[in-house]
Each structure stands twice: as structure tokens, then as C-alpha cells.
Amino acid sequence: MPLDGAGGATRPLLEVEDLARDFDVSKPLLFRLLQGEGRRILHAVAGVSFSIPRGTTLSLVGESGCGKTTVARLVVGLYAPTRGSIRIDGIDMATLRSRAAQAPVRRRIQMIFQDPYASLNPRWRVGNIIAEPIRAFGLMRDRSEIEARVGELLRQVGLSPKDAEKYPHEFSGGQRQRISIARALSSDPEFLVCDEPTSALDVSVQAQILNLMKDLQQRLGLTYLFISHNLAVVRHMSDRIGVMYLGRIVELAPGEALFAHPQHPYTRLLLEAIPDLEMTGRQRTPVGGEVPSPIDPPSGCAFHPRCPFANARCKAEVPALLRRGEVEVACHAVAEGRLPA
């Protein structure tokens, strides 16, 4: 099993196929019996496929409840998939049953969370927080060696090795996110899953963190799965972008193409909806409606109730993600050429 990725130059680092995850959101049994209700299943992720080539960034973008965070958690193994497969460097995660068998692969994946206030243990010194993955994976034993590595990691994220002695509350939100990044890097991973890493930060601090993440990617050859609701941030960070709506990817395209020629009506709506800082005075057509509940999604294409181009087929049949050149779109109207360019 080649763990160092030998010969993997062409193989994507992450391949996800038909990934799905359901959550049971039923009321307690007694309520169901008394009220004659059935089980209620929430399809948080309903069949998502994508791959991320080594050293590149794929972003998933969408509104709350679209399933993007669930995908991130499935990929790092915080949830078990209901269906579908996750392959990391060609290794199917489902075939690795025991923790011991998973550990060498898990070491290569780390996660950065949204809330830097909740993701660091307030009772631990920063040095211990950062060293935890090193100890958990048994990468180093010697105390002074670990200390030196922690100092190096702190320097790498723009903090001082002396900060290892401090506690998280002594740091600002941006600095805490730097600590999270240092912790994520400590097991020498190749792949980082970043779930809204800058959403809790002010814009000027966000710029610092985004710049840091780009620098680290270049220097260490990292691969990113980047989750965000902010299209401008996503555009800045990504090579490819997947737009999610109610548990499915509706459009998957290179960043440039997605912003220059959005195909799916939902992508167009999202781009249309962003406040325009350039103030080019473009005419905006506000689209009404809201994201429906994922517990009871609309039939066919989940976007059809809000879509100006929907017809009978859209109401009945779920569109598949079809590839056209570099762009993949799940839309009957696009496939049939019914959409205005």
C-alpha cells in the first residue's frame, strides 16, 4: 500500500463517489405511535461525487442546510456515510475497519473548524494543543523534539514559539485560527478540510488567514477541501468550485468558468444576490423564495419551485450531473439548451 503517494501524481488525492448521508430526525417512538407519524429522514447529502487533484483546492459553496459541512465531516470520518465511497490516495476508507488500520491514512487528513473559540480546549496550553496530533499518532516521542516541532509550527503560522506556554483565551480570534492551523499541520498532513475557516473573523483578519493558507499550500504542497458560504472567498481560494443545493452538487466547474459563465440557474441566482462592491450598476433581478426544508425536499430537481426555467420534467425527474468540457451541471434546462446564455 503506497502511503507516500508514489506514482500518485496523476491520481487525485481525494475521490468521492455517490456519497450520501441520512439523519434520522424522527420524534421519539412514543410520540410517533400516539400521533401516528412515521419516521422522518433528513437526506443531508444525497449522492455527491467529486475528486480533488493533489495540490489543488476544491471548494463547496452553498447556503445553510445545503449539506456542505456534512460532506466535510464525512470526508474526515466524523460521520460514517450512508452510501457511497471515499477514496484517499486510492485507498477506500470503508475497507479500513480498525482504528489502527485507519491511523496512517487519518494522519494525512486534518480539519480546520469554523469557530476558533470552540475548537481549542481552554484548559490546555497552546503547546499541548498543537502537540496532540503528534502524540496521538506517535510521530515523535522525545519531549525536546516535540517542543522544537511545536515552535517551528508556531513560527510557520506567524506566531512566536513562546506562545506555546500560553492559553487560548490570551489570543484573538485570528490568532486562535492560526493555532488551529498549526495543530492541523502538526501531523504533517497532505490534505486539509477547512470548514468555514474565516467566517467568524473580521475581513482584515480573514485576509491574513487566507493569505497564510495560500502560502502554506504553496510551500507544503497541500490539498484543500474548502467549505464556505462566501462566494468571494471561495473564488479567491479555489481551483474548482462545487455549488451545492439541498444535498446535491448542482454545478462543478473551474473557478474562472463558474464566475464568468455560471450555468445552473441556482448558481446564477447566487452570483446575482451578492452585494456588488464594484458598483458597476448592473441590473439585478432579485429571485424570490427560500431554500426548502431538506426533510421534505421538492420532487425532481430540488430547485424547481424557485427556478424561472422549470418545466414538467424538472418537477418529475432528478437531473444528473452532466459533464460538458470542464463544467459539470445538473440541470435539464441546460442539457436541453433551453437556457438563455
Next chain:
Amino acid sequence: MPLLEVRNLRVEFPTRRGVLTAVDRVSFSIDEGEVLGVVGESGAGKSITGNAIIRLIEPPGRIAGGEVLLSGRRIDTLPPQEMRRVRGKEIGAIFQDPLTTLNPLYSIGRQLAETMQTHLGLSDREARARAIKWLEDVGIPGAAQRIDAYPHQFSGGMRQRVVIALALCAEPRLVIADEPTTALDVSIQAQVIALLKRLCREHGTAVMLVTHDMGVIAEAADRVAVMYAGRIVEIGPVREVVKQARHPYTEGLMGSIPSLTRRVERLRQIDGAMPRLSDIPPGCAFNPRCAKAFDRCRADRPELMPTQGASRAACWLYAENGSARDAA
């Protein structure tokens, strides 16, 4: 005469370690029907400024100096009973989280009707009819059927529409909207901003729009005030501030926002962080992070002064009658 005038407002929070000044000599005005954006990062004092105007500062915070005038009448010295009448009737408020603004125990119709009865003296029937009209105006589908529904029965976007109706239904002349769209998804955010803009234009209501989101400001405001460490560092027409920021902080802030149309390899970054209130440097509060700072910036605090354009900036680069010291 401007509708609202704030002069040298100062808000302090006494703590065990000394008095913190959260808003420090802030002055600005809002004209009838104008939308003034107030933008800044967390801790800049923008929300506290808004709350101070309607006197909703949580104790032990207090207004420690300055004046607030509404149509030329001082309202910062009004007794609490009279101030209650000003709030709601003359100044409406919209907050970030619609769930905390709405009373979960009353139907939305009752909350709207009660507000109108209190401030406009309408009868029950009139108030109810007008409540339905307001719900229609803010785009609640099936308003007549949903008027007796409770806040939890609405989605986040719909709730914020109800809050807008509630803030505007007593026909105030000024609305203070504090991060009205921050809790909402982008597609809903656009709907809510468009709605707020349309209704305020129709009713001639002025808006003080407090937000951290420059995009929202660019979209909705006529003028914008940029706050940093409790002070206004720049104020001017929104187009000028966005396209040609004068204060080095505003310039850095604008450069740090990722753009949708231009892709850059690196974002411009302002190193460091905004100082804590207990730790504001002497002179210009921004001087330790400013690449253009010189001796005077470290010694004297700059007041807002004219620049080459229509904005004013609190920056010594613009001393000597608006001729920039550093042409770049």
C-alpha cells in the same frame, strides 16, 4: 437642519481595571431620507453608537459626553419615559437576530397592532387592517392568513421581514438597523436589503445602517462612516469611500476584501489587529499598523479633516487644507 445630529458622542464602560472608552468623540449627521452606513470590524464601536442614540446601552456602560439631536431637539437628556416615546415612534430599530426582537409569546399581528395602537392611537380594527397591509408590503405571502401566526412559525428571512414591518409601522423618521442581514443567507440577504431600501424610500425614512459587510453598504447606503477603535476615521459618499478610500485604514480594509471580479494572488493585508479598548495608542489609534505613519500620528489625535474629494478623513496626511502630504 439634519434629521439626526450626533456631536462628540462618548460612551464609557467603567471596569475594575479602569474606564474603557468604547465610543470616543464621534460626530456625524443624517439627513431626512438618507441612508448612512456605519461600517467597522468587531469592537470598533459601531453598534454601541447606534444603541447610544436610542439609549439602549447596557449598564454599567454610559453616555459620558456629547449630544444627540433629533430634528434639533436634544434626546440624550430626555427623561426615560419620554425617551420610550421617541423609541418606536420617532426612531425604529432593527437588530441582527429577529428571534430576540420578536416576542415569542405574541402573534406577529398582535405585536404589529400593539405598536401602532401605542404610537399612532389606532382602533383595534384599523390596527389589524394596517398590520395585514404591512405584512403584504414586506412580502409575507398570504398575509391575511398568517397574521395570527407566531414568530417560530416563520423562517429566518420571513422573520426579519416581520421585524422590518415592526420597525416601520409606527412611521418613524429614522430607523437604526444593526446588522439586519448578517444572520441571513446571501439570496435572502439581497431580498431583505432591497425591501428595506424600497420601503424607506417610499416612506421617506432615514436609515442608520450598521454592518461589518462593506458589500451591504455599497449596495444600500448613500454615505458611509468607517469606524476604528471607537472613532470615525473616514466619512463620505459611499462611492468615493469604496473606490477611493482616503484613510490608510479604509484603504487596507477595502483591499482585504476578496473580489468577485478581479482575482489576485494575495489579498492586501493589514498586519496586526485593532487595539483593545484598554490599550489604545496615543495619537491616531491606527498608527502602529499604518505604513504611512509619521511623528505627528504618534503624538496628536487627528480630527476629521477635508481631503481632495468629498470625504473627510481623520488622518494627518490631509492636514494643510486637504492637500495630501503623500500624493500616492
